[in-house]
Amino acid sequence: MDYISSILPALLSGTKMTLAVFGLTLLGAIPLGMLLSVGLMRRERPGESAVKKWFFRGLKGLIEGYDWVFRGTPLLLQLIFVFYGLQMVGIVFQRFDAAIITFVLNYAAYFSEIFRGGFDAVEEGQFEAATVLNLTRWQTLRYVVIPQVLKIVLPSMGNEVINLVKDSSLVYVIGLGDLLRAGNIASARDVTLVPLMLVGVIYLLMTLVLTFVQKKIEKSYDYFK
Amino acid sequence: MLELTGITKQFDTQVVLKDVSLKIEDQKTLAIVGPSGAGKTTLLRIIAGLITADSGRFTWNGEATTPAQLRKDGVIGVVFQSFELFPNMTVLRNITLAPTLQGLSAADAKARALKLLADLDLADQAEAFPFSLSGGQKQRVAIARALALNPKILLYDEPTSALDPNLRQSVANLVNAVKAQGMTQVVVTHDMDFAQSVADTTYTVTK
Numbered sequence: 001m002d003y004i005s006s007i008l009p010a011l012l013s014g015t016k017m018t019l020a021v022f023g024l025t026l027l028g029a030i031p032l033g034m035l036l037s038v039g040l041m042r043r044e045r046p047g048e049s050a051v052k053k054w055f056f057r058g059l060k061g062l063i064e065g066y067d068w069v070f071r072g073t074p075l076l077l078q079l080i081f082v083f084y085g086l087q088m089v090g091i092v093f094q095r096f097d098a099a100i101i102t103f104v105l106n107y108a109a110y111f112s113e114i115f116r117g118g119f120d121a122v123e124e125g126q127f128e129a130a131t132v133l134n135l136t137r138w139q140t141l142r143y144v145v146i147p148q149v150l151k152i153v154l155p156s157m158g159n160e161v162i163n164l165v166k167d168s169s170l171v172y173v174i175g176l177g178d179l180l181r182a183g184n185i186a187s188a189r190d191v192t193l194v195p196l197m198l199v200g201v202i203y204l205l206m207t208l209v210l211t212f213v214q215k216k217i218e219k220s221y222d223y224f225k
Numbered sequence: 226m227l228e229l230t231g232i233t234k235q236f237d238t239q240v241v242l243k244d245v246s247l248k249i250e251d252q253k254t255l256a257i258v259g260p261s262g263a264g265k266t267t268l269l270r271i272i273a274g275l276i277t278a279d280s281g282r283f284t285w286n287g288e289a290t291t292p293a294q295l296r297k298d299g300v301i302g303v304v305f306q307s308f309e310l311f312p313n314m315t316v317l318r319n320i321t322l323a324p325t326l327q328g329l330s331a332a333d334a335k336a337r338a339l340k341l342l343a344d345l346d347l348a349d350q351a352e353a354f355p356f357s358l359s360g361g362q363k364q365r366v367a368i369a370r371a372l373a374l375n376p377k378i379l380l381y382d383e384p385t386s387a388l389d390p391n392l393r394q395s396v397a398n399l400v401n402a403v404k405a406q407g408m409t410q411v412v413v414t415h416d417m418d419f420a421q422s423v424a425d426t427t428y429t430v431t432k
Binding site for chain 2: 047123125126128129131132133134135139143144147148151223224225
């Protein structure tokens with residue numbers, strides 16, 4: 001017990017880093033992912049100018065390329081590239097900033113694909129009904145489409161969010177001290193597995209809370225089908 | 226009066242509508258009939274501004290126009306075959322959403338919606354969500370939602386096909402009741418009996 005209380009401060013300080021990476025990533029990646037998915041799913045309306053059409057087709061191609069790069073390479077590699085690789089061309093980030101930027105960009109790519117799936121699942125007729133009611137594109141998204149998309153994507157988002165808690169341990173590669181790293185250090189120093197078991201328990205507690213929150217949110221969308 | 230002249234529409238190599246000309250007269254109900262796949266719904270979607278014709282002209286009360294313009298001016302209302310109510314909103318909100326977004330006060334929009342719901346015998350469903358309504362109720366909400374924007378012309382796409390066959394007469398009564406309020410209507414249907422029970426004039430689309 002004494003041993004546990006002696007290593008707990010180090011583990012909790014690591015937990016703070018884990019939660020910071022987790023929270024800031026969600027804060028950046030959800031809006032960015034949604035924005036990207038709107039670009040992916042934009043429907044052309046009759047009577048649109050050719051310039052507008054081609055602009056948005058080009059934009060869609062760029063977003064698809066972005067998703068391909070960020071979903072197609074390991075997050076670990078992206079972290080190394082953003083922190084160490086970009087230094088070589090004179091772009092220098094603080095360790096923490098590099099971690100957040102990479103995580104936001106990576107998770108936004110996944111979120112954009114989840115949201116795209118959600119947009120796809122909303123029936124074409126809903127967009128048409130909004131069109132004939134003269135709703136603007138933004139009003140259609142805000143009042144009609146996004147609430148339906150959120151209900152559809154919640155289970156998949158929950159999965160990604162739990163993945164994110166665990167993925168955040170990758171920040172060790174650029175020298176940040178997260179929960180897993182704190183446990184590793186204590187474990188190697190004291191030649192015992194107890195710190196790592198504690199780390200496991202803390203991760204489980206975090207995912208338990210997240211699962212609870214996810215269920216609550218899903219339930220709050222039960223009012224429509 | 227809305228007049229269509231020489232409307233043509235082709236999907237890839239398939240000509241769906243060829244040189245269609247028709248008149249939609251004020252306060253009358255026009256039935257667009259024809260066999261499945263003849264292009265009736267395509268024609269309705271062109272009038273609604275959901276797709277564009279490859280060629281043809283539109284005149285509204287003698288002036289050249291486009292369906293997109295008519296839509297922007299609030300001339301056209303549409304009742305879809307599968308109703309397309311917004312599932313995430315109550316019946317009342319389905320009806321008040323567009324009018325409030327277009328500048329009507331919340332109180333006025335609500336009063337108008339409740340009046341429409343009462344007229345359509347749905348007053349007790351104002352706070353219900355669409356999933357709990359029957360097909361016939363959904364259709365009446367869809368009609369109320371379209372009427373809440375005070376369109377000049379109301380389009381119905383196959384109003385009987387998503388409903389129980391024994392509701393056909395009540396749909397006909399409904400369409401006739403809306404006409405009695407002075408509405409100009411276009412009904413696309415494959416059901417000749419239904420067409421005869423609502424239409425002042427009929428336009429047949431052929432394959």
